[in-house]
Amino acid sequence: MALAHTILATLGNESYSGYDLWKKFSQTSKYYWQASQQQIYRELGKLEKEGAIASEIIPQEGRPDKKLYKITDKGIEILKTWSLEPAEPMAIREELLVKVIAAKLVPKSVILQEIKRHQQIHSQQLAEYKQIEQEKFADTSQLTFEQKCIYATLRCGIGYESYRIAWCEDTIALLSEASDN
Amino acid sequence: MALAHTILATLGNESYSGYDLWKKFSQTSKYYWQASQQQIYRELGKLEKEGAIASEIIPQEGRPDKKLYKITDKGIEILKTWSLEPAEPMAIREELLVKVIAAKLVPKSVILQEIKRHQQIHSQQLAEYKQIEQEKFADTSQLTFEQKCIYATLRCGIGYESYRIAWCEDTIALLSEASDN
DNA sequence: AGCTACATGTAACGAGTTACATGATTAT
DNA sequence: ATAATCATGTAACTCGTTACATGTAGCT
Numbered sequence: 001m002a003l004a005h006t007i008l009a010t011l012g013n014e015s016y017s018g019y020d021l022w023k024k025f026s027q028t029s030k031y032y033w034q035a036s037q038q039q040i041y042r043e044l045g046k047l048e049k050e051g052a053i054a055s056e057i058i059p060q061e062g063r064p065d066k067k068l069y070k071i072t073d074k075g076i077e078i079l080k081t082w083s084l085e086p087a088e089p090m091a092i093r094e095e096l097l098v099k100v101i102a103a104k105l106v107p108k109s110v111i112l113q114e115i116k117r118h119q120q121i122h123s124q125q126l127a128e129y130k131q132i133e134q135e136k137f138a139d140t141s142q143l144t145f146e147q148k149c150i151y152a153t154l155r156c157g158i159g160y161e162s163y164r165i166a167w168c169e170d171t172i173a174l175l176s177e178a179s180d181n
Numbered sequence: 182m183a184l185a186h187t188i189l190a191t192l193g194n195e196s197y198s199g200y201d202l203w204k205k206f207s208q209t210s211k212y213y214w215q216a217s218q219q220q221i222y223r224e225l226g227k228l229e230k231e232g233a234i235a236s237e238i239i240p241q242e243g244r245p246d247k248k249l250y251k252i253t254d255k256g257i258e259i260l261k262t263w264s265l266e267p268a269e270p271m272a273i274r275e276e277l278l279v280k281v282i283a284a285k286l287v288p289k290s291v292i293l294q295e296i297k298r299h300q301q302i303h304s305q306q307l308a309e310y311k312q313i314e315q316e317k318f319a320d321t322s323q324l325t326f327e328q329k330c331i332y333a334t335l336r337c338g339i340g341y342e343s344y345r346i347a348w349c350e351d352t353i354a355l356l357s358e359a360s361d362n
Numbered sequence: 363a364g365c366t367a368c369a370t371g372t373a374a375c376g377a378g379t380t381a382c383a384t385g386a387t388t389a390t
Numbered sequence: 391a392t393a394a395t396c397a398t399g400t401a402a403c404t405c406g407t408t409a410c411a412t413g414t415a416g417c418t
Contacts, residue, residue, distance in 0.1 A: 002276050009283040019369055032278035039406060041371065063414065064369040080286045087276040087295060089302060095183050095268040097213035097334045102190040104327050105261045114268060121270060140355070146285050152352045153278045163344035171333045200397050220378060222399065244386065245397040
């Protein structure tokens with residue numbers, strides 16, 4: 001049920017269209033919650049029906065109209081109540097590891113290549129996150145509590161990508177060592 | 182679609198009942214794929230219909246009959262074909278981080294307590310994994326390629342829990358620093 | 363002429379969760 | 391007594407993915 005709450009938390013005090021939210025989710029919030037455009041539109045519809053958010057239609061010239069959503073008092077209450085409940089640790093479903101488990105079925109080079117590819121993906125992601133860190137969170141002591149919270153999620157993304165890269169390196173070394181296949 | 186493939190990879194050369202598989206998933210394989218008992222039973226039904234696995238009923242005294250599943254040649258082909266395809270990096274959906282984003286709504290102590298609780302969960306998990314490591318993978322040089330692959334997934338679990346613990350510690354330090362709430 | 367960005371949605375399907383249902387054995 | 395373990399499954403629901411549908415503006 002957390003997508004609804006993630007949207008409420010993301011809305012904060014600002015107004016967003018579904019499209020804006022989707023961009024925010026796929027750009028800056030992807031290290032803590034991923035969602036597709038369609039999921040967001042559907043969830044916005046549900047949240048509006050519940051009265052947790054309210055929309056305002058902004059006519060635009062030459063573009064489709066925009067529907068701007070704002071959190072309501074009821075939405076804030078829902079988010080607050082949810083925030084007080086304990087959070088479940090994320091379920092891990094890592095396809096790459098399943099392929100490692102099944103690795104004996106394919107040439108060793110295939111799995112090693114795939115791990116290298118993942119290492120590159122994570123390295124690129126890490127570089128992006130580190131740049132954001134430098135640009136926006138260079139001086140920790142100057143941050144407000146709210147900014148520190150946002151920074152904490154970015155640190156989580158940085159930690160995650162670093163751990164993935166380290167695992168890829170370790171595993172390439174481990175599996176490359178001479179041994180039959 | 183990876184649950185089906187995870188089951189096929191887990192079956193390997195052995196026979197498992199749905200119940201056995203569920204235990205394996207909730208005990209030793211949880212650091213790469215999580216699935217509930219119901220999901221496993223449903224997926225086994227589908228896989229049998231497809232002809233990827235075959236079952237044999239083992240009558241038992243005083244207990245319900247057991248249905249033992251084995252991978253078929255067709256199942257091995259399906260798994261092999263899938264193994265050659267690239268793997269998508271896991272989608273991250275971390276509830277705790279959403280609560281961090283919404284932290285300004287609740288007393289600071291609530292979120293700090295929750296992070297501490299997660300730190301404990303991950304510490305316990307890490308200890309379990311490290312014990313398995315000592316018991317089964319003490320001497321890396323003695324492992325076959327297949328065992329190295331299994332060890333690689335355990336190392337992934339160890340890396341993951343370590344990264345989570347480190348993040349919890351960092352974040353508690355970051356958010357504890359004097360600043361209004 | 364074709365691609366990307368802007369902007370919203372419906373429909374169908376597949377994956378994951380929760381609740382319900384049954385019933386014996388073993389350990390506390 | 392009662393809880394946990396063994397063992398299988400159905401049904402309903404929610405969440406996530408993929409495909410389809412529409413249409414303008416601006417860039418190359």
